Amino acid sequence: MKKVINKPEQVVEEMLQGVVAAHPQYVKRIEGFNVLVRANGPTAKVALVSGGGSGHEPSHGGFVGRGMLDGAVAGAVFTSPTPDQVYEAVKAVDGDKGVLLIIKNYTGDVMNFEMAAEMAEADGIKVDKVVINDDVAVENSTWTTGRRGIAGTVLLHKIAGAKAETGADLTEVKRIAEKVIANVRSMGMALSPCIVPAAGKPSFTLAEDEMEIGMGIHGEPGTHRENIRSADEIASHLLEKIFADMPLQQGDEVAVLVNGLGATPLMELYVVNRKVAAVLNAKGIKTAKTFVGNYMTSLEMAGFSITLLKLDAELKALLLAPADTPAFVQF
Amino acid sequence: MKKVINKPEQVVEEMLQGVVAAHPQYVKRIEGFNVLVRANGPTAKVALVSGGGSGHEPSHGGFVGRGMLDGAVAGAVFTSPTPDQVYEAVKAVDGDKGVLLIIKNYTGDVMNFEMAAEMAEADGIKVDKVVINDDVAVENSTWTTGRRGIAGTVLLHKIAGAKAETGADLTEVKRIAEKVIANVRSMGMALSPCIVPAAGKPSFTLAEDEMEIGMGIHGEPGTHRENIRSADEIASHLLEKIFADMPLQQGDEVAVLVNGLGATPLMELYVVNRKVAAVLNAKGIKTAKTFVGNYMTSLEMAGFSITLLKLDAELKALLLAPADTPAFVQF
Amino acid sequence: MSAYAIAAIQAIGEAIITNKENLTALDAAIGDADHGINMARGFEAVMTKLTGLEPDKDISFVLKTVGMTLISTVGGASGPLYGTAFMRAAAASQGKWSLDAAAAAQMLAAAITGIKERGKAQRGEKTMLDALEPAYEAFVAGMEEQRTLVECLELARDAALQGVEYTKTIIATKGRASYLGERSRGHQDPGATSAYLMLAALADFCRRQEG
């Protein structure tokens, strides 16, 4: 296992220390917990808390700051955080206007966050939640667990965060969040696995000429394997799956996120984006904003996902609003 | 070779198309050339042009924008761009106040940029240049080629760019750039190689328990190999090398850049930063700003570098000034 | 006194920790390769917590400690599920200082109900329930035949093992393995396996105490 770490058991703790050391102007840590909150919080607005297993950096701690999250909870690598941790985050960020939990749709995340919500509600804190399930690789109808939440979560943080910043109440922020969830779709692929530090070996292997389509962000196998194809073919395939689930019309406007899973060079992500832009152009779909980079990673996995978010005027304005966080800054 | 690309020969061209498609608000391309310039340029200020081989993304095209570069020239992967390309960039960005070339110290880069400067000067354009050589792995005294320019270049772009934005003249901008160069030091290491698309195979190999210390950003071998050590030990070693070259006193103030080479997860970079911060704290050195992420990469190489820039009031103010580029946004 | 209960939990914890890599490997095939790591982290914390426990507590207190510790250290899907299971078993054993088969059956039933409420899964969805529900039924059947607690536990263990085998034949429709669809068939469910391991460790422990 080739990693720049000290001890596998210490990696989340030490990462959090490193984040706080790097960005004291943005975040502080809740002593004794794996929770990052805004350095200047809590603020008098609806607060947003997200989180999940670690290993997806900069998600979610990198998005704590003005215009995005108020708190982020870091679980063990690829393991959803425990309720007591989430509960601490909720207590710390609550500014009396209530707290919205942004949960990626995994059984563990949903259960742990729900238990935390119950704990916070027992304290009289107003808590509500949204569950994002943007991954079209997993078909909603067939599997009762439903789709996974993946990179689209970052756009949800951005837009719900911008809405909260306007002073909107919890119901309104939740409405916007639900609107994002209804209009965002993602799908990914992987070229190589990653190694969970505590496991010490990859959770799957791929032959030199193989790729995995519909890969999850925790090393969960995808929908199928096939021989590596060209960037254009892969991008087209992922887009087709997205369009099949969320038909887009000529004249529609979208935001695009080409998200690297960790080890794929920016060069390749831009080659992918070239094709994404070409396909959208050919369909007469407008692109309001494109993000290319590592936003929701899977340790050192090679691969990427494409996310499309269908915009209306309301979502677009919130997407383009300023944000200032360690990993997402926008004027 | 597992890459998300179409044809190896097309990778730079397609990447540039993908960048322009993603960030039309920031950059445009000079038709027929591998040159990105500001979308709203040229501006009436000293213009900054940098560039080099491709494969270091987001360097340098990702830093074209307000407060940083005016133009970036992309060579073939890991191969310095040709003089005619640099010359086009210089012509395109010149706003009559002259152009400063920011060159990483490699024989090829220096020669190609110098030839371009000669061509531009023949047209009556005021051109000057600085050559950055921040990599302390390569000892200046022994090798007449001198040190390489690596991740410190990003801080140079930032500070010289901020200075140019103030309306300073070419002499002044160059003075600031030289001051950065005099005060910035970096050193890196690699855990795994990368594959140049046109080559199709890695340029070196490392055993499962080996790392390469003093690695360059083009797959050039480093100073030596040794068994992998802990993140803390590696960070301490790299810092010692930097301190040996640039002694820092208690009370000095620095900027820190923990730069990923491509495949190293942000999680690990933050674990490294934890140690960097601890060492600096222990020495009583203040940190004005820390950057952690992939700024000067080497395709999908695993590894990182540490950069320290010693600040005075002038450099600090310029470092903290706003910037708005695809890959570097700061309020 | 709680020494017996603590020793039983320690036996369970040891079984889980011993099988850490095994459980993780099962999860690697159809999940995210952390079930063993999660459960071992949880039971290591449990063992530490129990070491410091006053000996004058009833079974319920011990189990509540286990449940709360699992909830706050395991994470993932199994943390809330097993945590809830132990909390419910605790609630069903308040004031008890020793166990008979009837009491044990009540606790197991409460635990299973907790898991179902928390996870909204049914038997046949390739989860821990496919080990636990057959185990409960076998336990009750043994009780009806007037078997001893230890015998009932052994019947439960054997049924759980069959349940684990059964998980290989079905596809997952709950938990992370459900993303795999058809491809989940043929693989053994990690959570069902950890449930079996716990029952087996408990049965062995009780048998050893008897003999």
Added chain:
Amino acid sequence: MSAYAIAAIQAIGEAIITNKENLTALDAAIGDADHGINMARGFEAVMTKLTGLEPDKDISFVLKTVGMTLISTVGGASGPLYGTAFMRAAAASQGKWSLDAAAAAQMLAAAITGIKERGKAQRGEKTMLDALEPAYEAFVAGMEEQRTLVECLELARDAALQGVEYTKTIIATKGRASYLGERSRGHQDPGATSAYLMLAALADFCRRQEG
């Protein structure tokens, strides 16, 4: 007419393109694994350029075209160096339609001077100069012995090959290999190798034309 010069350049180009992987492998050991790729890209562009060339041009014009094309397509260190070399050879052959040994020697000398001015290197620093300078000296020595152009070229080629061998014994103090220090010893310099390949292709070409 330029057909002869063009054919000679084509022979050189083919030699470089054939050895693309070989040259890249040499660069992988002590540089950045692109020398063959760079040079092949350059000479592919040169071949395309020359195909379209009017046949009524002198040698100088052909060489200038080669030099400019290399400068604008090779990049790296070798692009400006070889580009400058051909530009200088072009300047030294203005108005020439055929070559004798004396003219060739002048062109080679001009090329080497160009490389030295551009790259500020000396012989002995593990660069292309370690092939080219001995080649030039051997060429001149042949000329002094009244050898033919082809014979002089063959002497130059052999000296270049020795020069390539010599690069294995020294450490690099110029170019990217210099970062390696002591570790560069034992490796053959890619640029010296490409210089040898060009001379060898030229000598072979001229010999074939004679025979």
